[in-house]
Amino acid sequence: MKEKLEEIRQKALAKIAESDTPDKLNEVRVAILGKKGELTEVLKSMKDVSPEDRPKVGQLVNDTRAEIEKVLEETRAKLENAALDLRLKTETIDVTLPGDVPTPGHRHPIQIALDEIERVFIGMGYEVVEGPEIEKDYYNFEALNIPADHPAKDEQDTFYINGEMLLRTQTSGCQIHEMEKGRLPIRMIAPGRVFRSDEVDATHSPCFHQVEGLVIDKNITFADLKGTLQEFARQMFGENTKVKFRPHHFPFTEPSAEMDVSCFKCGGKGCRFCKNEGWIEILGCGMVHPHVLEMCNIDPNEYNGFAFGVGLERIALLKYEIDDLRLLYENDFRFLKQF
């Protein structure tokens, strides 16, 4: 019996050693350990062994089986590893070949600029609203403290539909619409399309976009205006952006200011981009004129606020270094795909 077992062991180990594929290895397993395998047969013949020898022989059979199983398992692992190594070797690819890029469309730079502005102001609790592009004279001018004979009306080169209706020259009319709703406080931005009768050239377009901002509440100060727009500039142009407020004049705000930001290209040292100024003019702003509030039935002794207006094309041109405004409205795919 013992000899028989030793013989099986020897034979099994030899066959395992000869196996060079997992399949062949499996044949060995079946031949030795399978239902009709040699070792299984030996186990079946246990009944012929004397009862007193059985534990000893049983132990021997089990040991033999365990050893064969162990070697089988080791070999299986070795063979599988070898097979995997081989597969991996043959599957080597040229990783420098180009990737399969999906081809989604591109967003327009004006929209990208607007998205960024909206993100900043929504984060500060501003609602995004809209106003009409074909506007009444009253909302575009008169309610903004620009009476009928005001020279600013000429300066803005307005497109008129007739005596009363016109194409809005600024989004500032949205301030009035919003205030007239009578819901206070207000914290809103109003992006939109505006029109001025400028011939098309590298820096002018008869159609362009602004984002108007308006905050009306109790105890709003010029300091709040400064803080808000400084935060805007930092989020828009980078954490280290500095801002400068210069006195200016708009009929519907007082005090009024223009805001410059430190050149985001050179950081303020002066470069060709900022024409060696170190500063770039970004927007106009100011405290809402009490007369404007009054015209909207808001008591300037109780409420006040600030307003600002940003030119979207200007931001897009500066931020994305586009050198000709016309590109924005030509929509040439060679241009669009760069965004």
Place this chain on the structure above:
Amino acid sequence: MNTPLSWIKDYVPDLDVTDQEYRDGMTLSGTKVENYTRRDKNLDKIIVGEVLDVQQHPDADKLVVCQVNTGTETIQIVTGAPNVKKGNKVPVVLVGGNVAGSAHDDGPAPENGYKIKAGKLRGIESFGMMCSIDELGSDCNFYPEADPEGIYIFPDDVEVGADAVELLGLHDTVVEYEVTSNRVDCYSILGIAREAAATFGKEFKPPVVKETGNNENVNDFVKVEVQAPDLCPRYTARLVRNIKVEPSPKWMQYRLGAAGIRPINNIVDITNFVMLEYGQPMHAFDFDKVAGGKIIVRRAKDGDKFVTLDGQERNLDKDVLMICDGEKEIGIAGIMGGENTMITDDAKTLLFEAATFNGTNIRKSSKRIGLRTDASGIFEKGLDPRNAEDAMNRACQLIEELGAGEVVGGIVDVKEPIAELKRIKFEPDRINALLGTSYTADEMIAVFEKEELVYDKAAGEIVIPSFRQDLIGNCDLAEEVARFKGYDKIPTTLPGGNAMGGLGLKNRVEEKARETAEMCGFSQAYFYSFESPKVFDKLNLPADAAERQAIKISNPLGEDFSVMRTISVNGMLNCLANNYNHRNPEVKLYELGNIYVADSLPLSDYPDERMQFTLGFYGKGDFFTMKGAVEEFFGSVGMKKKREYDPNAGKSFLHPGRQALIKYDGQTIGYLGEVHPAVCNAYDIKTRVYIAVVDMPAMIGYVSFDHKYEGIAKFPAVTRDLSMLVPSDVLAGQIETIFSQRGGKILEDIKLFDIYEGEQVAKGFKSVAYSLTFRAKDRTLEDNDVNGAMKKILNGLQSLGIELRS
């Protein structure tokens, strides 16, 4: 407005700042400096030399060899200038010096000018250069005595070796300001000087105007009658006898030149000088030609014509204000004088006018007449009536100082009552509350006093000088405090309180449109809102198409931009055509923009501004590429019901067999199709173009951003394939309607998997195959369930003339 800094310093003598400091300081206090130019920036080592000898160059016809005394030595200079003669005193750049150089045909003068080196010209040594006014970086227009073709020649009495740049008034800086429209007073040297004094905390010393004139009284000779006091609140006049018309002195010429005004003669120069200094335009008439010694200010009559002093005939109307004498019109008020009374060399007596005209009237008249002058540009801003008298007296003082004539005593002054000085209640707390600052009342008063706003302590009011027409209320005073204390000194805070921000539904849907379009490969485009009325023909729209009822712009940039678009397709086709022309092989674009639909024309109220989501492409893809994109969009905004596609869209600009209205719940929400080949042709696109337009207001009511989990199916599905022989004119949509109407609740999904029309199929039929999936949520379906549904479906299909294929 361009002004020489030296002139500002005349009135702020203690101003001691660098150009850069001046620029920054003025800008931060509100008088924005756009630009400044040091006139001597490129001028170095330029002295007065005396030409001792001029000899012909031996080897060059056009050159001469000069010996020039520089005061310390005699140097040899070779020049090509034709006008140099022995004894001339000329500007000489010494070797090692620098000169600005002049603009040539091949471009402007170099940024840093030219360095002058010793050299040889055609073999003869030359040690410097004699220069013209152009080479000194200026313009002969401002130096009437200069020979524009040659070297500048100084008067004989200048000292040899002296600083030539100084003598020509070029050690100066010209500053260009952006003056805001509310600051009429800053359109003058005195106004800017006052700001500069307040900005830098220096004393403002305006010119002292003494009484002028002889013992006569001008009122004995001149009568002024203002018949239109609404347009002329003040008219002052003075007389000057025995005038001597001659060039004005150099200092005055240089001042004018630096401000960009060409010196003419002492009389004209004085009026221009005072206009710059006081911001008050003046006019000088030849008094001997003023009939009856009488000035009448009145409106012109429609159809009147008048020859202005530039010799042009101008058309007048009843709203143009005229200056007339006893018989005739002699000037267009505030715009330009007449040829008939202009000062000529033989004029003997002049009548000065300094008046205040209605700014709006001048602006409008100037526009209608088509004549905008320096004077009208200032008048139209609306002047301070008090300024007229001051400017008049200053002009007469200059006449006396220059010895240009004998000023007659007194002044003719016809005026409406001049308004009292304005007063604003001084409320320092409110100023601080508005600014977010904590300045003391004294600090604020100190600011006001620097700029001549007077604090009336007893009344608690600030008295506003007449030249500050812009100051009206508390907020204006706040701005004065803020800008002179410095905007940069105001703290930065954020508004208190909580607020909810966000996008409204319309904006959210638009963002979904952008996302979907981009995901489907479409890039965003921006088109103009106005276009040509010819577009309607180009799009082949019928004569009675509603789209032709477009809102017209009354003053468009041209016909191409003259109507507000009523349809978004033209913008898209134009852009695709543009891309096609640039040989971009395949282009997919989308646009979100309004069309403008008027209830009725002419427009009397707000039109309907309808946001259109327009997609267009050429290149790879077909009708179904486009349909897939719009379907994806509707799905993305929660429009879960089936969208119907009605082939009877009736769009004349689309392919008749390839167009559809998009309907939802029976409502049209857009259309799509292949662009009609004839329309493509009109746009010069020689390939197939597909377009889709979603009318956003029509669909927004169906939008929902709600999502609900419906569970994952627990029970198995049963699939049945249907292969059908379908009459050619039956649409897939009709078949699908049968499925969904008759399939019952257990019909989960339908999928078209084959459609074929051709040889193997009988003529007049097509082969269509669908896969139908049935499933119940609560049990495993039995054959009976499915068979029942299929039977109903098959009955329905039969009614469309559809047979099952074996």
